[in-house]
Amino acid sequence: MDYTVTHATRFEYQGPVSESQMEVRLTPRHDERQTVQEFEITTNPAASILGYVDAFGNDVRHFNIIAPHSELVVRTRARIRTSPARQLPERLEPDTWSVLKGLRDNGELWDFFEPSPRVPFSPAVRALAAALDIEGHADPLTCTRRIVSAVHAAFVYTPDSTTVDTPLDTVLDERRGVCQDFTHAALAFLRLHGIPARYVSGYLAPSSESSQQNVTSHAWIEAWLPGLEWVAFDPTHDSAAGERHISVAVGSDYGDAAPTRGLFRGGPAGRLSVFVQIERDGAVSLGEMHWGPPALAENAPPAIMQSDQ
Amino acid sequence: MSDGEVAPAIFANYTHGRSYDEMFEKADKHRPHYDGIHHRLCSLPLEQWRERQHAADLAFVTHGITFTVYGRSEGVERIFPFDLLPRLVTAAEWHVVERGLTQRITALNHFLHDVYHDGRIFAAGIVPRRLVRECRHFRREMIGVSVPHDSYLTVVGTDLVRGPDGRFVVLEDNLRVPSGVSYMLGNRQVVKQVYPQLFERYHVRPIDHYPRMLLAHLREIAPAGCVDPKIVLLTPGVFNSAYYEHTFLAHEMAIDLVEGRDLLVHDNTVYARTTAGLERVDVIYRRVDDDYLDPLTFESKSTLGVAGLFNAYRAGHVTIANAVGTGVADDKAVYAYVPAMIRFYLSEDPILDNVQTYLLDNPADRAYVLDHLAELVVKPVGESGGYGMLVGPHSTAQQRSEMRDCILANPRNYIAQPTIALSTAPCLVDDGVEPRHVDLRPYVLCGRSITVVPGGLTRVALQRGSLVVNSSQGGGSKDTWVLGA
């Protein structure tokens, strides 16, 4: 399926700020399942946009703005072609567990076997994993499917119930969250079962039936399985990822794959708003989302006692 | 003095144990190269020595070589305790140390490059990849990043000890932000005033040009194409206990001492904010840990760093010394593999040995160690300053039990080594001269080439019988004299 994605992020500051540094992970991935025909990024105020490829293979763009500004908008536009959902076998051989164990012992895929800042192996996580009674003896693919389903069943999708910083333990306690939380929970259980899995951030294009669906940034998981390599599942929807899933960035958790991250100097934090538009076959859907305190850290200079009278 | 003569009173309390003693071969027989020192000790009354020690202490304060504690309301300056008697190393002994350290650091540089690039040593099964990935100081951001001349290490402080057989062995490497150089230089300054003649007679190899040498090495690693690189020293600021050293080195090298807030990254180039405007910075000698270097890439709450610095570094527009991510090679568990690294990268046998090390992540090692806690020294792998360690022979049952629990909870975090009888050196105490345990921290500078600074900091465990030499825990230091041939 061919899509055109427009993504705009606006930071509105309460007062002028200066010296902002920003990194964005907004370039859709270009791999076997998805190709990018075109990608464009602009900023306002204007800046030199530089880039690099990070350790997870994400195409990172970054820029800085020195002069004072009260608002910063980053806008991207991409044309992507996605592939239909992948044909997966019904199951794998049970001895694939030992392949995974071998990889783990050898330190391979280390970021995806181990806990990460937003995916801890806390007592709450372990307790819920035990309570969900996921059968770990089947093969890793079946186990993965079961975990994805179990997460879908165990949590209630509740928009605006959490923020980017809500700890996983809180989500487990309240049993509700948004796609980021479903994904982190699934990652925790997958990793506890010895299945390497990574966080994927991207977009879920609306289905043809519903053109009024809210389009937002979306998150799901990819598990690495012997013979299949990375396979994508969506815990929020209890499904395998298909051609509506447009992947953008991957990492051990949200922290590695956040669409934008940055800092600025001076002034209190303001408001972040995100606008995503995905066009397909002429149908246009609009989505708008307002998040509270932005995913920015204020980087004020340390206090030096001074007074201007 | 010859055999059979009665020892002078000054050595009355000089006990001889199983440690190698720097000065005495055996009771009443000192080593030939200590003739001059021995003669002085015998010929001057103890009160004069005390006076000189006192004068030396005063000299430290006057020169401002202090360990400053800046509380909110006071500015208390303390000196790092210093013993007046120099510790001698013969030219022949030093030659081995020099070659051994050069070899070791060359191998460590290769290892660092390998860890962040091809991982050949993992593929060859020599070092477990998992061990390295688990290091707190591993920085995935460094994967694939190039550093000038593949030189990850610029300033290294490797701790050596001399065992009962008189040979130097390596206790640990310090590859991140090693400090203590200002004490080394301060000790030398003071001691030269106390023994000007003896100093000359011994042809002690100079170290005063350390700052110039460091500057030269920093220049060597400037980004390619830089004609007259601007070099700065990045300090965490006045609250850091080594702040004095930062100001001293910056001054001696005639470079700007900057804090994170003095720097700015614009379009992947680092600038210093000066009265003349923004000045491009090419090399940063940083005394700030990796975690705090760049709030955009690392610890976002850090106010000590510079947002965007790592991106500029990755792009090759600024050099950071020591490189980011070197901590992966001074992890105490990785230390155990350094001899293997020397063989793998250089196809040579190590010139300087490691101390035998048990890796507690290894079941067999762990079982042995838990059975022998009272005999061993157990250390956490990522710490420095002697914190969190257990010195078996000096521990209580309670302490051993606590350590057992720590080990079982997180075995990867600990290593154990036999207690080494560190060599002892003569120190001036109230009643005369007594032996105290010492180690040696030579400093090695690397750029395109490697320079081992002759001597280094001899750290002393000031309490009788104590084996803990770290400055932060009641240690002191001596000047180290490497004798000319």
Place this chain on the structure above:
Amino acid sequence: MLSRVADNLYWMRRYVERADQIARVVRVNMDLAFDRAPLEVVQLWGRLLSGLWSAPAWAQVTRESPTDALSDLTNIDAVASCVAAARENARQIRQHITGEMWDRLNGVHLALNDPARRAEWAQRPHGFFQTVREAAALFDAAIADGLARDEAWHFLQLGQFLERSASTARLLECQLRAPVPANESDRLLDEQLEWICLLRACDALELYRHRHRTELRPDHIVRFLIADQLSPRSIRYGFDRITETLAALAEAVPAQPAIVVGSALTDAVRVLEARDGPAVEAVCAIQGECDRIHRMLRATYIDHQQTVAPVANEGAAWITR
């Protein structure tokens, strides 16, 4: 040099000057209090106080018992907070100041925060004034003799003379704005005494007498404080030093545009000479000029924004809601 270092040097010096100034005003008032009815003193006190920069503890200065001025710790606090600020700046730049400069600052800081000393000063206030005055004088001497006349020294000079000039102008303004009662008999204080207090607050009484003998004429005093070229406590003297230093700084840092002193002072002198209108406006203009130079200093050498031309993005179409 690093902008932050220049900033710290500048503020360190301003704060020391300010502390000295506040202590001097407190002293003037103390001396007055012994001989005056409380109400008179309170009024004069209020006028002089309002002539100073607001210091953190200022709002709490009590007026009921001026003779107990120093047992009211807020006066010491006002000075102490300036010294603390100076010291804080100094601490950040230890390597750029001499050991003696640091010792002076640190020493007076410790003294001002020592409960035993404070108790002593409550009984014997002159010890407090002496401590502060000596510390400031010795700090100055340490600078004068210990520092090379380089960029750092220029920032110290500017800190000192901007603070001093602005402070003198402000004190003068307050005096000039004091309401003149319709009848002489309604005066609370001898007019002469008011002017003496002003001169003492500016540490200029002896200098004035040296130039003008014992005759105290307000118009002479105003002209003296504004325009006397030779006396180190006049605004003119301060501006001459500022002008010199700005020129030296421009030479030391050719990359930045030179800051030029405006005409506020010369205008004031002209107004005085022509007796052309009230001096108050002229004195306010002088303060404005001090403020302008201060802001220019910051904009040029400290807070300058990078003037790299922004990159134009092509075809940027902005999202509107």
